[in-house]
Amino acid sequence: MRTRRALVVRGGWQGHDPAGCTEVFTPRLERAGFEVTVAEDLAVYDDAGLLAATDLVVHSWSGGELTAAQEANLVAAVEAGTGFAGWHGGVIGTNVANARYLRMVGGRFLWHPDGFQEFTVRIAAMPDRDGEITEGITDYDVVTEHYWVLTDALNTVLATSVLAPGSAGPWDVPVEFPVVWTRLWGAGRVFVCTLGHRVADLQVPQTATIVGRGLAWAARA
Template structure:
């Protein structure tokens, strides 16, 4: 008898600027190559289907600045508590459902801001106003974790996420937001950029880099996310 396929659920939507369709489509071949039967949903209603959710091995979500019904959120959290994995990147996981404190506790981090470039650089009210050069630093004590093993500190030119988080996260990489003459904070702020979180019998993986398909094509970002999906999976 052939082995049963693993199941991956891809849930996408929300703000179009994060290219939820194109971004998730770029991971579908990877999931298929690793033996996953993939279901793609453009809404969160599937989370309330307890029977189906019990069969899912990993949930890959990119759904930015959206809302979620209480029964859908309960279904998502219950699935992870019972062993499903949860994985995602950028605002698609760390800025998904601002109306839910339960989701914030579950994921372990909430987007707060991404600092702008200097005003003298002619800000145009576009996403690129917040594209800055910054470094993602691998936490030395976690450098042997399978998600980041063999990856050194790397530089990006994209949004740098300031996230509000807690100490329950297992942080694999950080990024430090500097002090500038044109922002209000007075000392550098170091935020998690890649973290994992254990929830019930399940695993959660979050990477804050991943604004669009261009960032997702960066070799370091891509490797971290692909490994994170596999790590989180049941």
């Protein structure tokens, strides 16, 4: 049996604890039979051969920016079948100057209310293609940052939340945003979860299950 390879790329702004958060899932990947490599420098994306031989990239780098070559190598690898996954600011609050990256990921963080908010993660009715990621999970409550994001219609939305207007806010009706989505990009699969500001968020049982399954789903078979 072929050994699958996972590349965990982590770093950037330390407020999202990229090392701690990725360590929630690297043992799980290893137990699933992945050979896991950890990179703490975006220069790893300069190695097109490594990316092409990788079955899953887990990106946890908040506030970064890819060079043109790094972006081209990463996107080309995903289009050819390398899986790509991540959570929170480490995947959609990063590389904001890299349009090809953002198109591949299918979303961008814009804003969140100050502090942690209590809100409900609403599990969506799933097409057969992605139902495995949230199978058996029902709506659940979390207390964490509540992301306002831009997304597009190519995403398959697996979970949502509703952000209510504040008393002095510039909008006056509740707005629903995706919390979890998947996306096909060329031959590659992309998984995104907007939860995950801190280790405790990723240890919520439902979130841990969703992210763990999402990583497995995104990986090249």
